[in-house]
Amino acid sequence: MDYEIFQLGDITLQSEMTLRNAFLAYKTYGTLNAQKSNAIVYPTWYSGQHYDNEWLIGKGMALDPQKYFIIVPNMLGNGLSSSPSNTPQPFDKARFPEVTVYDQVRFQHQLVTQKFGIEKIALVTGWSMGAQQTFQWGASYPDMVERIAPFAGTAKTWPHNVVFLEGVKAAVRADAAWKDGWYSEPPTKGLRAVGRVYAGWGLSQAFYREERYRDMGYHSLEDFLVGYWEGFFLKKDANNLLAMAWTWSHADISANPLYHGDFEKALSSIKARAIVMPGRTDLYFTPEDGEYEARRMPNATFRPIESIWGHFAGGGINPADTKFIDNNIKELLSQ
Amino acid sequence: MDYEIFQLGDITLQSEMTLRNAFLAYKTYGTLNAQKSNAIVYPTWYSGQHYDNEWLIGKGMALDPQKYFIIVPNMLGNGLSSSPSNTPQPFDKARFPEVTVYDQVRFQHQLVTQKFGIEKIALVTGWSMGAQQTFQWGASYPDMVERIAPFAGTAKTWPHNVVFLEGVKAAVRADAAWKDGWYSEPPTKGLRAVGRVYAGWGLSQAFYREERYRDMGYHSLEDFLVGYWEGFFLKKDANNLLAMAWTWSHADISANPLYHGDFEKALSSIKARAIVMPGRTDLYFTPEDGEYEARRMPNATFRPIESIWGHFAGGGINPADTKFIDNNIKELLSQ
Numbered sequence: 001m002d003y004e005i006f007q008l009g010d011i012t013l014q015s016e017m018t019l020r021n022a023f024l025a026y027k028t029y030g031t032l033n034a035q036k037s038n039a040i041v042y043p044t045w046y047s048g049q050h051y052d053n054e055w056l057i058g059k060g061m062a063l064d065p066q067k068y069f070i071i072v073p074n075m076l077g078n079g080l081s082s083s084p085s086n087t088p089q090p091f092d093k094a095r096f097p098e099v100t101v102y103d104q105v106r107f108q109h110q111l112v113t114q115k116f117g118i119e120k121i122a123l124v125t126g127w128s129m130g131a132q133q134t135f136q137w138g139a140s141y142p143d144m145v146e147r148i149a150p151f152a153g154t155a156k157t158w159p160h161n162v163v164f165l166e167g168v169k170a171a172v173r174a175d176a177a178w179k180d181g182w183y184s185e186p187p188t189k190g191l192r193a194v195g196r197v198y199a200g201w202g203l204s205q206a207f208y209r210e211e212r213y214r215d216m217g218y219h220s221l222e223d224f225l226v227g228y229w230e231g232f233f234l235k236k237d238a239n240n241l242l243a244m245a246w247t248w249s250h251a252d253i254s255a256n257p258l259y260h261g262d263f264e265k266a267l268s269s270i271k272a273r274a275i276v277m278p279g280r281t282d283l284y285f286t287p288e289d290g291e292y293e294a295r296r297m298p299n300a301t302f303r304p305i306e307s308i309w310g311h312f313a314g315g316g317i318n319p320a321d322t323k324f325i326d327n328n329i330k331e332l333l334s335q
Numbered sequence: 336m337d338y339e340i341f342q343l344g345d346i347t348l349q350s351e352m353t354l355r356n357a358f359l360a361y362k363t364y365g366t367l368n369a370q371k372s373n374a375i376v377y378p379t380w381y382s383g384q385h386y387d388n389e390w391l392i393g394k395g396m397a398l399d400p401q402k403y404f405i406i407v408p409n410m411l412g413n414g415l416s417s418s419p420s421n422t423p424q425p426f427d428k429a430r431f432p433e434v435t436v437y438d439q440v441r442f443q444h445q446l447v448t449q450k451f452g453i454e455k456i457a458l459v460t461g462w463s464m465g466a467q468q469t470f471q472w473g474a475s476y477p478d479m480v481e482r483i484a485p486f487a488g489t490a491k492t493w494p495h496n497v498v499f500l501e502g503v504k505a506a507v508r509a510d511a512a513w514k515d516g517w518y519s520e521p522p523t524k525g526l527r528a529v530g531r532v533y534a535g536w537g538l539s540q541a542f543y544r545e546e547r548y549r550d551m552g553y554h555s556l557e558d559f560l561v562g563y564w565e566g567f568f569l570k571k572d573a574n575n576l577l578a579m580a581w582t583w584s585h586a587d588i589s590a591n592p593l594y595h596g597d598f599e600k601a602l603s604s605i606k607a608r609a610i611v612m613p614g615r616t617d618l619y620f621t622p623e624d625g626e627y628e629a630r631r632m633p634n635a636t637f638r639p640i641e642s643i644w645g646h647f648a649g650g651g652i653n654p655a656d657t658k659f660i661d662n663n664i665k666e667l668l669s670q
Contacts, residue, residue, distance in 0.1 A: 159556060160535060160543035166560060167502065167532035174509040174528040193509040197502035197532050200495060205621050208495035221494060225501060283618065286540050 003027040003050055003080065006111045014256065017097035019087070024111050025080035026050065026073040029057050030065030032116060039118045040070045041108060043126045043133035046244050047236050049080050053130070055316030062329035068122065073108045075129065077243040084181075084239035093239050094181025098246050101129075102256040105136040123333060124272075125149040127314040128285065129244070132157070132251045135293075138270035139253040148270070149329045151277040151305065152314030154285050155293045156252035156263060161284040164201055165249050171197045172238050181239050188234060194241065195229035202229075204281035204310035212308070216317060267296035273335060274300035275328045279313035279321075303328055338362040338385055338415065341446045349591065352432035354422070359446050360415035361385065361408040364392050365400030367451060374453045375405045376443060378461045378468035381579050382571050384415050388465070390651030397664035403457065408443045410464065412578040419516075419574035428574050429516025433581050436464075437591040440471040458668060459607075460484040462649040463620065464579070467492070467586045470628075473605035474588040483605070484664045486612040486640065487649030489620050490628045491587035491598060496619040499536055500580050506532045507573050516574050523569060529576065530564035537564075539616035539645035547643070551652060602631035608670060609635035610663045614648035614656075638663055 008022040027050040032039060040063060042053055050072040057063045063070050074080040076099045084096035091097060112118045124137040124145055131153020138148045139155070154161075172178055175190025207213075208221070218224035233241070253259070254266035274297055278290030287304045294302035305321050307313035313321040343357040362385040367374060375398060377388055385407040392398040398405050409415040411434045419431035426432060447453045459472040459480055466488020473483045474490070489496075507513055510525025542548075543556070553559035568576070588594070589601035609632055613625030622639045629637035640656050642648035648656040 158540070158544055159546070160540040162556065163531075163535040163543055163560070167506070167528075167535055170528035170531035171502070171506050171509055174506055174524045176511040176524075189509045189511075193502075193505035193528075196498075196505035200498040200502055201535075205493070205495040205618075205623070208498055209493055209624075211494070221497065225498070283540075284535075288540070289544075 003074070006115055008082075008107050008110060011107065013097050013103050014100045015098040019082060019091060019097055022076070022082040022107070024073055024076075024107055026071055026111060029070040029072070030068050032069040032118070036116070036118050037120060037122065038068045039112065039116070039121050040068045041112060041121055041124045041137065042070055042072045043104070043108065043124075043130040044072065044075045044078055045126065045128040045130045046248060047078060047241060048130070049078055050074055055322065056326065062326050062333055063125075071112065071116075073111060075104055075133070075244065075247070076107065077240055077247060079237055079240050083237070084243050085237040096239065096243050098250075099243065100255065101132050101136045101247060101251045101253075102140065104247070105133055105140050108133070108137075109141060119144065121145050123147040123149060123329070125151070125329060126153065127151055128153045128311065129248055129251070131285070131314075132248070135253050135270070138272045138274065139266045140256075140258065142269050142271040145272045147332050148272045148274045149277065149332055150274070151325050152279045152282055152285050152311055154278070154289045155267060156254070157249055158286070158289045162249050164284045165245050167197050168194055169242060169245055172241065178238055181242070183238065186234075187238050191233045191236065191238060192230040195231075195233040196225060198233070199225055199229040201283050202311050204283065204308050206281060206308035207310055210308065264296055267293055268298060270297045270300070272299065273332060275332050276300050276302050277314070277325060277328060278304050279309065279311055280304045280306050281308050282311045282313065285311060338409070341450055343417075343442055343445060346442065348432055348438050349435045350433040354417060354426060354432055357411070357417040357442070359408055359411075359442055361406055361446060364405040364407070365403050367404040367453070371451070371453050372455060372457065373403045374447065374451070374456050375403045375458045375460065376447060376456055376472065377405055377407045377459070378439070378443065378465040379407065379410045379413055380461065380463040380465045381583060382413060382576060383465070384413055385409055390657065391661065397661050397668055398460075406447065406451075408446060410439055410468070410579065410582070411442065412575055412582060414572055414575050418572070419578050420572040431574065431578050433585075434578070435590065436467050436471045436582060436586045436588075437475065439582070440468055440475050443468070443472075444476060454479065456480050458482040458484060458664070460486070460664060461488065462486055463488045463646065464583055464586070466620070466649075467583070470605070471588050473607045473609065474601045475591070475593065477604050477606040480607045482667050483607045483609045484612065484667055485609070486660050487614045487617055487620050487646055489613070489624045490602060491589070492584055493621070493624045497584050499619045500584050502532050503529055504577060504580055507576065513573055516577070518573065521569075522573050526568045526571065526573060527565040530566075530568040531560060533568070534560055534564045536618050537646050539618065539643050541616060541643035542645055545643065599631055602628055603633060605632045605635070607634065608667060610667050611635050611637050612649070612660060612663060613639050614644065614646055615639045615641050616643050617646045617648065620646060
């Protein structure tokens with residue numbers, strides 16, 4: 001096991017359900033300095049786990065463990081932190097309670113403050129749902145978070161993004177083997193279908209036109225659909241995917257007692273210096289939505305990733321995009 | 336029955352399968368003049384039937400039955416012409432043979448020439464897969480077709496569009512009730528899932544952001560997803576949908592003995608005066624692909640429909656888009 005567990009105890013969620021003996025799985029990189037001023041929080045994305053974030057961490061990079069203490073908390077629902085797949089009865093599987101992004105960040109805040117005694121965070125950054133948690137950190141703890149660098153994600157889930165997720169959810173639910181969540185064998189047809197549905201959304205029209213999946217080692221479109229997309233989702237637990245999809249669909253930095261749904265107010269309350277980096281060709285976390293949000297944040301710069309890699313511009317696969325993100329985070333950390 | 340049947344007899348397809356006693360369902364509007372110079376062909380779209388095309392036909396419109404003889408041939412696979420759902424054993428259901436767009440247009444050509452003795456067609460026009468058939472008419476019969484006005488469709492199905500269709504197909508196939516096509520009761524979960532998958536593709540991000548489904552009489556996003564999208568696909572036959580998806584995925588005006596896969600040559604062979612009208616925010620028949628194609632057609636003008644209605648800019652729902660299309664066809668017909 002290459003990660004640590006932080007016991008959250010019995011946690012009450014926004015849904016007013018209590019999750020007993022909840023826990024956060026996390027991994028840290030580097031050393032917290034004496035002043036506790038070098039902490040970076042880097043949450044995970046939809047079904048990603050801490051090791052999936054490591055492409056942005058390294059010597060000479062912005063997230064350099066020789067300089068920073070980088071905490072990667074696994075999102076609840078991702079299979080390592082409390083999730084449908086690892087929670088005992090009666091809150092297991094289809095009965096796992098709904099967890100909001102606000103909840104996620106509250107628990108990460110407990111980890112950061114109670115476990116490490118950190119009072120200021122130098123940076124929060126993340127991709128996709130990780131970006132949503134990043135925005136939420138800025139809105140939930142405006143005096144604690146000095147900088148945020150959300151990439152390929154938005155401060156709320158805009159309506160078309162909700163519709164995209166409806167397609168993903170419907171694909172797994174169409175498989176009778178899913179059994180309303182009470183499967184003991186995985187609903188593989190549904191998971192494969194999720195892969196095929198997701199494939200068109202994850203990457204741009206131009207990516208497919210230019211057959212850039214060849215850069216990833218796939219030799220035909222069908223090879224990519226089976227080898228990458230079906231393979232990716234077959235490794236995931238269906239209930240976990242649905243739980244995280246709920247979290248994603250309901251993301252909104254203002255949907256909480258701090259802002260009572262006033263999205264503009266929540267955006268304007270983010271004090272952190274910010275660089276907002278949507279992917280130019282991202283089909284669900286669109287640059288238009290990112291720009292709308294960045295314009296309402298007092299200390300934000302809007303810098304889209306000029307890439308044909310769609311949502312995956314933030315996924316660490318295309319070196320040029322990684323360099324762009326890394327350079328911007330370096331710039332942000334130097335300020 | 337508000338349409339006619341044209342018996343095709345035993346037809347041999349590009350797939351080298353023979354469909355026995357095949358037939359085309361079609362409807363005509365207006366009267367063929369003595370010179371047979373006022374014919375317009377207006378093919379149908381994915382699962383659409385002739386009456387679904389009528390929004391673009393009417394007195395005072397470009398497609399005016401008082402001036403033109405408008406033939407709307409139903410596509411094979413759409414449930415009215417020969418289709419999985421209406422073909423007798425052994426070529427019924429899952430065994431319905433693969434039909435290409437080239438095949439579709441060959442059979443329409445038989446109708447036009449053999450039934451009506453038409454030698455020149457004033458215009459071919461259509462939406463989506465209807466646009467694909469329109470391009471194919473131009474490439475298959477360059478000396479016969481005087482004008483084409485394809486809207487929200489392309490001359491071949493570009494790769495990302497194929498990926499989108501993979502998601503649609505996977506959604507219906509994930510439902511065990513589909514039974515590999517041998518269902519007797521419709522696979523309703525799969526059809527509903529298709530609706531939810533399709534919803535994000537059919538209309539743009541901005542459409543959902545601005546809640547334009549309210550213009551269509553739906554009062555919430557979920558109302559639209561169930562009332563429009565699930566309702567739409569529940570009325571369709573799953574095997575018909577899969578058959579048409581095969582046709583769509585394999586569309587390419589050059590994939591035939593005339594052009595042997597030379598797409599550029601096929602485009603440059605279209606002699607018809609053309610106005611190519613993709614939707615500016617269409618997510619699968621993209622304006623980029625449309626522009627690429629129009630630039631290679633010797634007599635084509637590229638005029639995107641500036642609309643946030645995505646693919647549905649060509650669907651006859653948004654009055655401004657309908658007016659744009661109608662005006663352009665009027666201009667084209669006046670030349």
